[in-house]
Every structure is written in C-alpha cells, then in structure tokens.
Amino acid sequence: MxxxxxxxxxxxxxxxxxxxxxxxxxxxxxxxxxxxxxxxxxxxxxxxxxxxxxxxxxxxxxxxxxxxxxxxxxxxxxxxxxxxxxxxxxxxxxxxxxxxxxxxxxxxxxxxxxxxxxxxxxxxxxxxxxxxxxxxxxxxxxxxxxxxxxxxxxxxxxxxxxxxxxxxxxxxxxxxxxxxxxxxxxxxxxxxxxxxxxVPIPTEEELIEAQRSWQSVLSSDTAAFMRGKRAFLSINRFERKKNLGLAVRAVKAMLTDHSSDPGVSESVLVIAGGYDKRLAENREHYEELVDLIAELGLQSKVILIRSFTDAERSALLAAAAAVVYTPTNEHFGIVPLEAMAAGRPVLACNSGGPTESVLHGRTGFLAEPEAAAFASDMAQLAVAKRSKHMGKLAREHVRQTFSxxxxxxxxxxxxxxxxxxxxx
Missing domain, CATH: 3.40.50.2000 (Glycogen Phosphorylase B;)
Structure with a gap:
C-alpha cells in the first residue's frame, strides 16, 4: 500500500x-x-x-x-x-x-x-x-x-x-x-x-424537499399527468435491448386482469429515457413506443419523456410509487440502486445484475420478462402501504451495501x- x-x-x-x-x-x-x-x-x-x-x-x-x-x-x-x-x-x-x-x-x-x-x-x-x-x-x-x-x-x-x-x-x-x-x-x-x-444516498432532507417540490420541477404536462396517480417510473435509454415495450404491455395487462385491485385504476406509467438525437436507434425506438401505446389504447395511461436533468430525475422518483426496470440479463443496472436509494421499490427482470441488488419480496420484486408476470407485481405495488414499506427497506439496503x-x-x-x- x-x-x-x-x-x-x-x-x-x-x-x-x-x-x-x-x-x-x-x-x-x-x-x-x-x-x-x-x-x-x-x-x-x-x-x-x-x-x-x-x-x-x-x-x-x-x-x-x-x-x-x-x-x-x-x-x-x-x-x-x-x-x-x-x-x-x-x-x-x-x-x-x-x-x-x-x-x-x-x-x-x-x-x-x-x-x-x-x-x-x-x-x-x-x-x-x-x-x-x-x-x-x-x-x-x-x-x-x-x-x-x-x-x-x-x-x-x-x-x-x-x-x-x-x-x-x-x-x-x-x-x-x-x-x-x-x-x-x-x-x-x-x-x-x-x-x-x-449511488449517492440522498439525505432525508433532500427526499423531503424533492417530495415537496416535484410538481414545480417537472414540466406542467408531466406534473399534471402524475398528480394524484400511482405512477410507475421506467428510466432507461430508448434502445430496443432495454425492452421498454414490456412495461407498456404490462400496464395493459394490469388494467385488464387486475382492474378491481386497489390502486390499479389510478396507476399510470412514465417512461423517462436517455435520448440522443445523434443515434438512429433512439429516434426509431421512441416512435415504435409511440405506436405501441396507440395500438394498445394507452395514450391516457403512458407518457414518454426524452431525456431529463438530475433535478428532474429526483422529482420523477419523488412522484413515483415504484420503478419498473425491464432489461433482461442486464450486466448490473444502476437504475435499481438509484430508485431504492430514493426509497422506491423496484420491479425488475429475474436475471442478470438486478438479482444481486433487488431483494425479492423485500425491496421489490423479480419477475419473468412477461407482461402478465410484471402486471401481477405492479398490482401489488399499486397498494400505497405496501410500496411505502418496501421503499423504506430498499433505502436501508442500498445504504448498507451500495453507498x-x-x-x-x-x-x-x-x-x-x-x-x-x-x-x-
């Protein structure tokens, strides 16, 4: 040394x-x-x-x-x-x-x-x-x-x-x-x-401030879309390998198969993706998601955001009930850590790095990459009391292991x- x-x-x-x-x-x-x-x-x-x-x-x-x-x-x-x-x-x-x-x-x-x-x-x-x-x-x-x-x-x-x-x-x-x-x-x-x-662990004061100010930090359209809703948040680049369509199809399956479950009717999905106009795939996949949302009739339930600032990321997490992470066989995945550090439970695919960071049933859920499986766990996270409890456990888990x-x-x-x- x-x-x-x-x-x-x-x-x-x-x-x-x-x-x-x-x-x-x-x-x-x-x-x-x-x-x-x-x-x-x-x-x-x-x-x-x-x-x-x-x-x-x-x-x-x-x-x-x-x-x-x-x-x-x-x-x-x-x-x-x-x-x-x-x-x-x-x-x-x-x-x-x-x-x-x-x-x-x-x-x-x-x-x-x-x-x-x-x-x-x-x-x-x-x-x-x-x-x-x-x-x-x-x-x-x-x-x-x-x-x-x-x-x-x-x-x-x-x-x-x-x-x-x-x-x-x-x-x-x-x-x-x-x-x-x-x-x-x-x-x-x-x-x-x-x-x-x-990941950096936000202080309690920072989380309280983000919770207080998220509506003023986000655009008026995004704030109006999330206000009063059980918002699921997906953060990933607009790339096909990130499997963002899974989150969209899972929302459709949740609304169809779990419509009577608590919190489901008030649930929406926000897909906030890294977007680089230099990259053809980013442009093309964004349009593919727009078409998928229209095909499933989810225009009032899903919103797409192309890129965001650090402040907007914190605001989105503050407004969300849980984070949905859809890549399969992800090498590690930093988004689940950021979500849990902010006190939000994570639903991720049961493969790759998230199996080492997300504690199934405690800090979130690990599911097979199928719309029905994701929809079932999303319906559980739509219950405010459950998602809040899991979020607290998630934050402590990240503090101890990934600071x-x-x-x-x-x-x-x-x-x-x-x-x-x-x-x-």
Missing amino acids: AGDKSLYVAFCHPDLGLGGAERLVVDAACELCNHGHEVDVYTAYYDRNRCFKETLTGQFSVTVAGGWFPRAIANRAHAFCAYVRCMLIAVRIAITALRRGRAYDVIFVDQVSAAIPVLLLLTRSKVLFYCHFPDLLLAQKRSGIRRLYRAPLDAVEETTTGQAHQILVNSKYTQGIFRKTFRRLNGQGKVPEVFYPA REAFGSRLDSIVRKLATSKSM
Whole structure:
C-alpha cells in the first residue's frame, strides 16, 4: 500500500454522456478526488449541456480527444470506430503525461480495451480495465459478412483485455459471463474481481424537499399527468435491448386482469429515457413506443419523456410509487440502486445484475420478462402501504451495501495497491 500518498490517475472512456457506464466513471473520478488523488478524465465525446453535473464542478478535468474520428462509417462499423477513437484517447493521455513530465500512476480504462496496448507501449502507468460486459456478446452477428467483420475485433478484445494489470467487473453475473466467454484468459487464471457500482444516498432532507417540490420541477404536462396517480417510473435509454415495450404491455395487462385491485385504476406509467438525437436507434425506438401505446389504447395511461436533468430525475422518483426496470440479463443496472436509494421499490427482470441488488419480496420484486408476470407485481405495488414499506427497506439496503462511501474506500484501496504492485 502507498499510505496516504496521493496518486495521479487518468480515465479513458469512449463517450461521457448520461448512461450507467458514465455514471460509474464519474462516481469513480469523484471518489478518487475525495481521497486526495489528482484525476483527469479523457473521452472522445462530451457535451456540457448533456452530462452529469459533477463533470462541471472542476473537481477533475475533462479532456476531449479523438473525437474527430467518426463514430461510424455509413452508419456501420461502430465497434471499429470506437476502438480507433479510444486508441486516439490513449495517445492523447500519453502525450499529456510526457508534456507535463509526470506519468500517471494508474490509468482506468472503461469499456473499450483496445486502448490498453497503446497505453502499455507509450506509458509506464499501471492499467486498470473495467469490463461492464464482453462487447463480443453484445454485437449482433446475423450474417456471414457481419461475423467476418467481428472476428478480428473479438480477438482484439480478448487479447487486449488480458493485457491489463488488473480487471474489474460490475457483478458476479458479469464475472461468470467473462469466464465463460474469455476462455483463454480464464485458463491463464485471469479472473476479474467484482466491484459493484454505487449511488449517492440522498439525505432525508433532500427526499423531503424533492417530495415537496416535484410538481414545480417537472414540466406542467408531466406534473399534471402524475398528480394524484400511482405512477410507475421506467428510466432507461430508448434502445430496443432495454425492452421498454414490456412495461407498456404490462400496464395493459394490469388494467385488464387486475382492474378491481386497489390502486390499479389510478396507476399510470412514465417512461423517462436517455435520448440522443445523434443515434438512429433512439429516434426509431421512441416512435415504435409511440405506436405501441396507440395500438394498445394507452395514450391516457403512458407518457414518454426524452431525456431529463438530475433535478428532474429526483422529482420523477419523488412522484413515483415504484420503478419498473425491464432489461433482461442486464450486466448490473444502476437504475435499481438509484430508485431504492430514493426509497422506491423496484420491479425488475429475474436475471442478470438486478438479482444481486433487488431483494425479492423485500425491496421489490423479480419477475419473468412477461407482461402478465410484471402486471401481477405492479398490482401489488399499486397498494400505497405496501410500496411505502418496501421503499423504506430498499433505502436501508442500498445504504448498507451500495453507498458511495464504501465504493470510494474500496476503489482507493484498489488503485493504491495497483500503483505499488510489480509489473506483469
């Protein structure tokens, strides 16, 4: 261990937007700063009007590099472009360290491992790689050409991932998938360590203020839609893999099959999604959801919100009875933690990371990804007394297990140990 010595740490991240991976990077950067370290974040894309507020405080620097290289070529080759952009970020990190005459002690590479060999070649830093999920499993390989395109990228992913001095993953679920997917690395004894994401825990005063002011923070249309209702809230990007349609169909099933249950007739659904107009899928899936809502006749029961501020997120949680989280086999899922930290129970799919964060029957429910199963649990959460009790248990659960303080202390220990370890 390096005692109380402060370290010089850099982050290499592809796109510093508003997703769960970005939330982890921002939290990690903030906590390392809180432990006395000097932190610089490097990314290929950063929009000051669409970012987490902590990136604007000056606690750590944010440098854009490699953004001149396209995100895609003719709306294809996204993975290849991401690899190139992150390699360009790595070059910028090395050049910055050289100009300053001070090497980074640790470089935290997030998501894209292609940057690792560049950093090992151009710097003397220890490299920590955070794997949210193997990219080769996320990529679709429906055609022979697609498989041919992915083959070298998949090989690069496994090889470069194995070159990191230390590997972390976001859940036991991802750890198991990592071992099954990267068999060569597993055979070499390279088993990643589980390092859960965390969330800030709002104070009681903050929750009271959010409850008091949510109607003034939200738009008048959204406030009117939620006022006096048992509102279920879905927070996720407008992407097909997030399975947002499940929440819509579950509302229809709840209103049809549980219409006489307490609270059901007053229930509505708010889908607040991360929306980036640069991305065709975001635009297309939004319209698909609009069509689905119209097809099921739920225009008065479901509302869509494209992106939101941190203040609006807090207001939405304050106005909600519960949070519905629909992705299947999610690698971890930061939204359930944010919901429970705000005292809201969570209904999630019984797979992936949520099985490690949501306590079934206590802090929410875990259900099969079917409309009928979700509808049954939503009907239970529509009962105010039940959802309030589960929300209290959920908040205490997150406080004990997923707090930012515990996250920061462990990360501080990890980077200090890595900085003083012998090279591979």
